[in-house]
Amino acid sequence: MSIPLSGPDITRKEIAYVNSVLTKSGGILSIGPWLEKFEDAFRTFTGRKYAVAVNSGTSALFLLANAVGWKDGDRIVTSPYSFIASANTPLFVGAVPKFVDIDLKTYNMDIEKAGRAALSEDVKGIIAVDVFGHPLNISAIKRKLKGKPITIIEDSCEALGSEFNGRKCGTLALAGTYAFYPNKQITTGEGGIIVTDNKKIYEYCISARSQGRAITGLWLEHERLGYNFRMSELNAALGVAQMERLDEILEKRNRAAGRYYELLRGTRGITLPHISPDVNFMSWFVFVVRISKYDNEFAEFKEYDIIPNNKRNKFGKLLRKTNNLRSSLLNELLNKGIGCKPYFTPIHLQKFYKRMFGYKIGDFPVTEYVGSGTLAIPFFTNITLKQQKQVAKIIRDFFN
Numbered sequence: 001m002s003i004p005l006s007g008p009d010i011t012r013k014e015i016a017y018v019n020s021v022l023t024k025s026g027g028i029l030s031i032g033p034w035l036e037k038f039e040d041a042f043r044t045f046t047g048r049k050y051a052v053a054v055n056s057g058t059s060a061l062f063l064l065a066n067a068v069g070w071k072d073g074d075r076i077v078t079s080p081y082s083f084i085a086s087a088n089t090p091l092f093v094g095a096v097p098k099f100v101d102i103d104l105k106t107y108n109m110d111i112e113k114a115g116r117a118a119l120s121e122d123v124k125g126i127i128a129v130d131v132f133g134h135p136l137n138i139s140a141i142k143r144k145l146k147g148k149p150i151t152i153i154e155d156s157c158e159a160l161g162s163e164f165n166g167r168k169c170g171t172l173a174l175a176g177t178y179a180f181y182p183n184k185q186i187t188t189g190e191g192g193i194i195v196t197d198n199k200k201i202y203e204y205c206i207s208a209r210s211q212g213r214a215i216t217g218l219w220l221e222h223e224r225l226g227y228n229f230r231m232s233e234l235n236a237a238l239g240v241a242q243m244e245r246l247d248e249i250l251e252k253r254n255r256a257a258g259r260y261y262e263l264l265r266g267t268r269g270i271t272l273p274h275i276s277p278d279v280n281f282m283s284w285f286v287f288v289v290r291i292s293k294y295d296n297e298f299a300e301f302k303e304y305d306i307i308p309n310n311k312r313n314k315f316g317k318l319l320r321k322t323n324n325l326r327s328s329l330l331n332e333l334l335n336k337g338i339g340c341k342p343y344f345t346p347i348h349l350q351k352f353y354k355r356m357f358g359y360k361i362g363d364f365p366v367t368e369y370v371g372s373g374t375l376a377i378p379f380f381t382n383i384t385l386k387q388q389k390q391v392a393k394i395i396r397d398f399f400n
């Protein structure tokens with residue numbers, strides 16, 4: 001029986017709400033009550049004053065980069081181990097990402113390195129990514145800034161519902177974003193949202209998402225450069241149903257993750273996701289296992305910020321060896337009908353980043369080592385114990 005990598009959890013409620021947009025809204029398919037309800041749900045859930053829904057998480061990040069005034073020449077500290085949109089965000093507005101390496105356990109930016117990088121003169125901001133839903137310790141980074149005013153925005157696109165030291169991801173900085181592609185905790189088909197307490201950011205985002213219209217102005221009056229990043233009523237209605245079921249969804253995902261820990265614990269050759277003690281609640285986006293068979297060999301390289309030239313060959317070999325083992329596991333799973341994917345390829349090694357900035361292997365050792373060995377296995381809200389047993393058995397047999 002084949003098992004998909006991910007998939008949305010759609011019930012009768014979602015179908016009824018979307019249906020009602022089509023049949024009972026009097027043709028209001030955009031800019032209507034469902035959008036307001038969806039934004040309301042986010043204000044309530046996050047406790048933030050403002051929420052602006054848009055057509056993707058990328059649009060949400062793009063609007064925020066504009067809203068906070070990042071521009072040509074600015075450098076923005078962020079992670080090279082993320083979905084590409086977080087690193088692209090500075091580029092959208094002429095700024096440049098300043099990558100810092102990650103932590104081998106959480107896969108989030110290394111706190112020391114992020115703090116140090118943020119103190120460089122040209123750094124104007126930080127995009128704090130909660131990778132795979134694991135909260136980044138933003139307060140710890142802030143403590144490293146020695147009072148330097150830096151704009152931090154939180155990319156919590158993978159972390160809806162995660163909580164760190166009693167606070168929800170997405171509310172730990174000036175503004176936060178969530179995303180709703182169908183593999184996310186909740187989906188709107190496509191979609192994203194910005195949450196903030198900052199009125200200026202809110203007013204800019206509301207206007208810019210809809211062609212730069214004034215909030216209270218006429219339809220064909222435009223007071224700034226704007227875009228069409230609106231979320232339709234169909235998407236918003238789907239989102240409202242999902243938000244009403246959020247607790248149930250997160251709880252089911254939590255249980256599913258727990259079952260993987262039970263089933264895979266002790267498997268030689270892989271490491272399961274690490275959850276820091278300060279995490280009060282982990283909202284599971286994906287379940288990523290990492291090839292850790294060669295961690296002893298990696299120890300030699302861990303101390304370097306950048307791998308020295310005379311060690312690059314050896315380091316490259318280690319990456320290839322790890323990657324090869326992951327590929328074999330990946331193929332084993334795929335051949336048996338199990339959906340899985342390498343997650344993530346380091347952003348600085350993506351073709352266009354290498355072309356634009358000249359990055360090469362060895363520039364961010366932890367990211368590259370983690371990126372050569374991480375693998376997302378099937379994970380979705382209604383995955384069954386039977387399916388998880390099937391996945392776990394293949395993985396365990398592979399390493400035995």
Ligand SMILES: Cc1ncc(COP(=O)(O)O)c(C=O)c1O
Binds near residue numbers: 057083086181
């Ligand atoms: C960390 C992160 N940032 C941004 C995005 C962008 O969201 P979207 O795909 O909705 O544009 C995603 C989506 O996968 C993400 O995982």
